[in-house]
Amino acid sequence: MRKKALIITYYWPPAGGPGVQRWLKFVKYLPEFNIEPIVYIPENPNYPLIDESLIDEVSDELTIIKHPIKEPYKLASLFSKKSSKTISKGVILENSKQSFIEKVMLYIRGNFFIPDARKNWVKPSVIYLSKYISENNIDTVITTGPPHSLHLIGLNLKEKLGVKWLADFRDPWTTIGYHKQLKLTKKSQQKHKALEKQVINTADQIIVTSLVTKKEFENLTAKPIEVITNGYDNELVEKIILDSKFSIAHIGSLLSKRNPKVLWQVLSDLIKADKDFAKDFQLNLVGIVSEDVLNSVKNYMLSNYINNVGYLSHKESIKYQKKSQLLLLIEIDSEDTKCIIPGKLFEYMVSNRPIVAIGPKGSDIEIIIKETNTGNYFYYNDYESLKTTILTHYKAFKNGTLQSHAIGLQKYSRKKLTQALAELIKKQKN
Secondary structure, three states, X not given: OOEEEEEEOOOOOXXXXXXXXXXXXXXXXHHHHOEEEEEEEEOOOOOOOEOHHHHHHOOOOOEEEEXXXXXXXXXXXXXXXXXXXXXHOOOOXXXXXXXXXXXXXXXXXXXXXXXXXXXXXXXXXXXXXXXXXXXXXXXXXXXXXXXXXXXXXXXXXXXXXXXXXXXXXXXXXXXXXXXXXXXOOHHHHHHHHHHHHHHHHHOOEEEEOOHHHXXXXXXXXXXXXXXXXXXXXXXXXXXXXXXXXEEEEEEOOEOOOOOOHHHHHHHHHHHHHOHHHHHHEXXXXXXXXXXXXXXXXHHOOOHHHEEEOOOOOHHHHHHXXXXXXXXXXXXXXXXXHOOOXXXXXXXXXXXXXXXXXXXXXXXXXXXXXXXXXXXXXXXOOOHHHHHHHHHHHHHHHHHXXXXXXXXXXXXXXXXXXXXXXXXXXXXXXX
């Protein structure tokens, strides 16, 4: 008999962006490991990004239950549609560039909606799910955040029904970079930390996506913590012809602080020094790009070399990954981002294209790229080595020999990762 697992998630198709991919893929493979997933989602969510193509990946046999949610971003949009939309996407401007309305909205978001803007979904969800769990013989609940308010649903169900509860942290809670931009009062900061500590000390099993986050949580709890990273799936796309240009592609959001000026300087200098490089070079930006990044690109005289594609469906993004000559991965240069492993890294790794990554020293990204031999990792002050590497890649491109030489990728396949998850679920015995 299959073990039932109730998965509580906010992001689900047609939501776009990286937040939806992790559990969409887990749910796809769990039945192969004798786990029956049941997915609980909002009936009327306010998703900042939409990708209709992901609906096709949801099995008709999957049980999905829904309950209404009150979305404050819908109300906020009545005052400033642009500001509410950018904040909900995670695009937060530097303080000096924020309008008065944006500052007020961030203060309200940070101090009146703890842990996040979906907090009002907790109480009605607990009432609804308590009845559903009892009637359907479910003994295991999984919550995934952000939004971390969903962990409060798990917390309440654990205390009320005694179910086994796995809390999955796709990102950290109180140490995530944008927390510092929410204008939190001291009281609000303490409340966040208290809720975080309560969650990770009440859940039966903690799941995180990085070793750095695991080490951070080990200082807060003695509960078991398992690292299950994101991964790659075998995407079926038609045969891709590589770009004739020496193209470097960044897939995903380029937020204001994810702005590698060292790279723009390198590219600008190479263009000035080499006419052939200038003729061949193209930078593909696929996803949301902040005005700060676009202004930096302009200041380094790179505007004519940019193909600003905008947001694409996951399927179309995969095509860009496979046809571009190099793949660019940028993480914010901060202590707080060492634990962030973008989901696109794993898709990059199986695209057979070399990765050029820039981020903080000691990050999990650096470890994974080195152990899989999928590219090069640089810090924000690595001008000379970054320039040398891009020039080396360009020469290989001209010789027709530019490609990746990956090793040991199998452990990051979605199916293999789901197997590890299934084993954790089966361990939970009442």
